[in-house]
Amino acid sequence: MFRTCLENVREMMPLIHNITNYVTVNDVANALLACGGSPIMADDEADVEDITTICGGLNINIGTLNARTIPSMFLAGRKARELGHVIVLDPVGAGASRMRTETAISLMKELRPHAIRGNISEIKTLMGWGGSTKGVDADLADAVTEENLSSVIARVKQFAEEINSIIVITGALDLVCNASRCYVIRNGRPEMSRITGTGCQLSAIVTAYLTANKENDLEAAAAAVSLMGLAGEIGWSRMQKGDGNATYRNRIIDAIDLMNGDMLEKGADYEVC
Amino acid sequence: MFRTCLENVREMMPLIHNITNYVTVNDVANALLACGGSPIMADDEADVEDITTICGGLNINIGTLNARTIPSMFLAGRKARELGHVIVLDPVGAGASRMRTETAISLMKELRPHAIRGNISEIKTLMGWGGSTKGVDADLADAVTEENLSSVIARVKQFAEEINSIIVITGALDLVCNASRCYVIRNGRPEMSRITGTGCQLSAIVTAYLTANKENDLEAAAAAVSLMGLAGEIGWSRMQKGDGNATYRNRIIDAIDLMNGDMLEKGADYEVC
Amino acid sequence: MFRTCLENVREMMPLIHNITNYVTVNDVANALLACGGSPIMADDEADVEDITTICGGLNINIGTLNARTIPSMFLAGRKARELGHVIVLDPVGAGASRMRTETAISLMKELRPHAIRGNISEIKTLMGWGGSTKGVDADLADAVTEENLSSVIARVKQFAEEINSIIVITGALDLVCNASRCYVIRNGRPEMSRITGTGCQLSAIVTAYLTANKENDLEAAAAAVSLMGLAGEIGWSRMQKGDGNATYRNRIIDAIDLMNGDMLEKGADYEVC
Numbered sequence: 001m002f003r004t005c006l007e008n009v010r011e012m013m014p015l016i017h018n019i020t021n022y023v024t025v026n027d028v029a030n031a032l033l034a035c036g037g038s039p040i041m042a043d044d045e046a047d048v049e050d051i052t053t054i055c056g057g058l059n060i061n062i063g064t065l066n067a068r069t070i071p072s073m074f075l076a077g078r079k080a081r082e083l084g085h086v087i088v089l090d091p092v093g094a095g096a097s098r099m100r101t102e103t104a105i106s107l108m109k110e111l112r113p114h115a116i117r118g119n120i121s122e123i124k125t126l127m128g129w130g131g132s133t134k135g136v137d138a139d140l141a142d143a144v145t146e147e148n149l150s151s152v153i154a155r156v157k158q159f160a161e162e163i164n165s166i167i168v169i170t171g172a173l174d175l176v177c178n179a180s181r182c183y184v185i186r187n188g189r190p191e192m193s194r195i196t197g198t199g200c201q202l203s204a205i206v207t208a209y210l211t212a213n214k215e216n217d218l219e220a221a222a223a224a225v226s227l228m229g230l231a232g233e234i235g236w237s238r239m240q241k242g243d244g245n246a247t248y249r250n251r252i253i254d255a256i257d258l259m260n261g262d263m264l265e266k267g268a269d270y271e272v273c
Numbered sequence: 274m275f276r277t278c279l280e281n282v283r284e285m286m287p288l289i290h291n292i293t294n295y296v297t298v299n300d301v302a303n304a305l306l307a308c309g310g311s312p313i314m315a316d317d318e319a320d321v322e323d324i325t326t327i328c329g330g331l332n333i334n335i336g337t338l339n340a341r342t343i344p345s346m347f348l349a350g351r352k353a354r355e356l357g358h359v360i361v362l363d364p365v366g367a368g369a370s371r372m373r374t375e376t377a378i379s380l381m382k383e384l385r386p387h388a389i390r391g392n393i394s395e396i397k398t399l400m401g402w403g404g405s406t407k408g409v410d411a412d413l414a415d416a417v418t419e420e421n422l423s424s425v426i427a428r429v430k431q432f433a434e435e436i437n438s439i440i441v442i443t444g445a446l447d448l449v450c451n452a453s454r455c456y457v458i459r460n461g462r463p464e465m466s467r468i469t470g471t472g473c474q475l476s477a478i479v480t481a482y483l484t485a486n487k488e489n490d491l492e493a494a495a496a497a498v499s500l501m502g503l504a505g506e507i508g509w510s511r512m513q514k515g516d517g518n519a520t521y522r523n524r525i526i527d528a529i530d531l532m533n534g535d536m537l538e539k540g541a542d543y544e545v546c
Numbered sequence: 547m548f549r550t551c552l553e554n555v556r557e558m559m560p561l562i563h564n565i566t567n568y569v570t571v572n573d574v575a576n577a578l579l580a581c582g583g584s585p586i587m588a589d590d591e592a593d594v595e596d597i598t599t600i601c602g603g604l605n606i607n608i609g610t611l612n613a614r615t616i617p618s619m620f621l622a623g624r625k626a627r628e629l630g631h632v633i634v635l636d637p638v639g640a641g642a643s644r645m646r647t648e649t650a651i652s653l654m655k656e657l658r659p660h661a662i663r664g665n666i667s668e669i670k671t672l673m674g675w676g677g678s679t680k681g682v683d684a685d686l687a688d689a690v691t692e693e694n695l696s697s698v699i700a701r702v703k704q705f706a707e708e709i710n711s712i713i714v715i716t717g718a719l720d721l722v723c724n725a726s727r728c729y730v731i732r733n734g735r736p737e738m739s740r741i742t743g744t745g746c747q748l749s750a751i752v753t754a755y756l757t758a759n760k761e762n763d764l765e766a767a768a769a770a771v772s773l774m775g776l777a778g779e780i781g782w783s784r785m786q787k788g789d790g791n792a793t794y795r796n797r798i799i800d801a802i803d804l805m806n807g808d809m810l811e812k813g814a815d816y817e818v819c
Contacts, residue, residue, distance in 0.1 A: 027295050030518055033518060042337065046340065047373065051370050097597050135601070195576055341613070
């Protein structure tokens with residue numbers, strides 16, 4: 001029942017602590033507000049423990065990681081774990097540089113996040129499955145397709161079991177897997193790759209959904225992924241002649257803002273494997 | 274005469290130095306341009322004194338404060354004070370962490386800003402009036418209402434006198450107080466809380482208004498607050514079916530951009546206590 | 547043939563490494579996607595060499611330079627030069643502070659960028675031609691006009707020869723010069739100065755255009771400048787009653803996204819001196 005997951009977020013209005021990149025941070029904040037959560041950003045070592053303490057969930061995104069913020073990610077993460085808060089990791093660009101790969105793996109191992117969301121190349125890098133990368137975008141050679149779907153799912157389930165996390169892989173097909181089940185989600189539009197930040201927004205929304213749906217985490221993560229894809233579809237349907245990627249960016253967040261349980265329940269397009 | 278305050282900003286085009294958070298910084302820049310000011314952002318210790326010297330006002334916002342930028346805030350502030358420039362402080366999240374509370378209080382005490390703008394929880398924290406907080410949003414328990422309005426105003430006037438600053442508290446009701454007078458402003462829309470950054474934008478605009486209206490500072494701050502609320506109303510009136518918070522964000526800045534003295538004078542909804 | 551320049555970018559989809567300011571970084575990313583490139587942002591000393599290695603071009607923008615990112619600019623730049631990658635420098639605010647002026651000149655001298663893009667005041671500062679500045683905007687006294695055009699071009703060509711770079715000066719008239727030729731481009735709208743970031747976007751787009759058109763660099767830079775100005779014209783033509791600078795910002799990026807070779811070829815307004 002994706003409907004219930006959405007309604008729980010809108011009712012609880014979870015406060016989410018984000019340590020995220022400065023490229024998409026404004027969209028992340030507005031997308032969190034749109035989905036019913038409440039954002040706060042703090043990334044200084046002296047600030048993050050206090051801030052994460054008053055929040056319900058922590059979203060760590062390494063998109064513009066640096067020597068100052070990496071220690072803050074670990075500090076905030078340890079405190080969040082100690083308090084039993086939800087932690088989501090977005091390993092932006094893992095595979096694209098040694099610093100990103102090593103930091104993402106260390107965060108994964110030490111913080112044991114409840115969910116990790118990335119594109120297939122980033123997740124393959126974390127799995128040690130030889131993912132390549134095209135910067136912060138997935139490499140075409142890594143793409144999840146109808147042909148390789150069942151073998152990818154099998155390996156991702158195994159990885160989810162090993163690290164005891166929900167693994168969210170987004171792309172043309174989206175996967176949301178734990179050790180035993182995998183949602184294959186077919187919502188979304190290819191044009192979403194022409195704007196920056198839908199992945200970052202989704203990681204923040206997944207954090208809010210997990211925070212407000214702790215008893216039902218796999219479904220909550222799947223609901224968040226479906227919400228984002230459906231917002232991409234609805235946003236696209238509202239595009240007028242002359243509109244391009246900047247307007248599409250706004251339309252997607254608008255659609256998240258206006259989404260209700262009925263729309264999500266009806267529009268979600270997925271199967272469980 | 275709010276009209277004159279607005280026209281003075283459009284004529285002077287004051288250059289405003291912003292040391293602000295990376296979440297809403299782009300909206301702050303575009304809102305400053307929209308209101309008739311000119312923005313510059315600089316936050317390195319080696320850069321801020323030169324930059325603030327060529328500006329007319331300094332807007333300090335602690336939304337994503339860190340060990341590197343806090344010393345820059347003090348350096349820029351001391352230079353601005355030495356030069357007689359306007360200083361505005363936005364104590365984002367004061368009360369939410371020890372670092373934010375202590376930094377905001379130190380900035381207030383050492384820089385003696387011409388105005389401080391925050392939500393009621395942040396201002397209560399600065400006043401030592403036991404404000405609670407919900408991250409960067411005001412706590413509902415702190416809300417200024419018609420019922421507690423006169424007692425809140427009395428205490429805020431006293432605080433304004435103690436620290437010799439204009440105190441701007443925004444929420445459902447907005448207050449702009451000095452030691453002797455208080456504007457109670459009823460412009461704005463509740464939906465403004467569904468987008469990030471209207472508070473940050475307002476602090477920057479207050480800086481521009483004070484810079485261009487030094488002889489008439491309380492009214493200038495009130496004009497800026499009324500402008501922001503009225504832009505929220507006009508922006509909301511232009512929302513179409515399917516528009517959500519991302520579009521609303523743009524509509525508000527658009528309305529600031531198109532505002533003139535007549536519109537502000539006619540649309541302002543306030544009383545002076 | 548600006549058409550070919552544009553089509554080469556859309557076909558190659560060059561990955562561009564940006565070390566840029568946090569004010570306009572989101573617009574830079576979306577503008578790069580809109581023009582057919584692919585953005586990645588990384589600014590930590592331990593990250594920039596790996597990241598620039600997988601890219602085709604490097605865009606260095608000093609808009610919010612600081613003690614942490616300046617060494618990263620040099621490190622990334624040296625690696626990019628070693629690899630034969632395109633480097634573009636955007637000296638935001640050169641002339642407005644000693645730190646900005648000195649850093650811009652050092653980057654220019656040590657990295658020998660393929661192109662430098664700034665407003666006339668910033669470029670005059672780099673030339674040692676006594677440019678003044680109004681923060682990050684050009685000083686009116688420096689403006690390139692029909693009257694001083696030929697003398698400005700002569701000096702800029704000489705400077706381009708001295709430093710062996712393409713010099714791009716944007717304003718009411720745009721100049722794209724090397725030692726022997728200068729494109730004078732008359733696309734654009736004065737209203738573009740009412741939004742932040744069109745200059746930053748253009749520097750990133752110039753990087754993409756140079757990366758995808760190495761054999762034809764002066765024309766590629768001119769095509770990028772014409773594209774930006776034409777997008778400003780098209781975006782302006784789509785403005786509705788009630789639209790202001792926030793909507794205009796989106797309309798310009800939209801127009802970049804929808805531009806094709808025919809439109810650019812037909813809409814470009816320039817002469818070569």
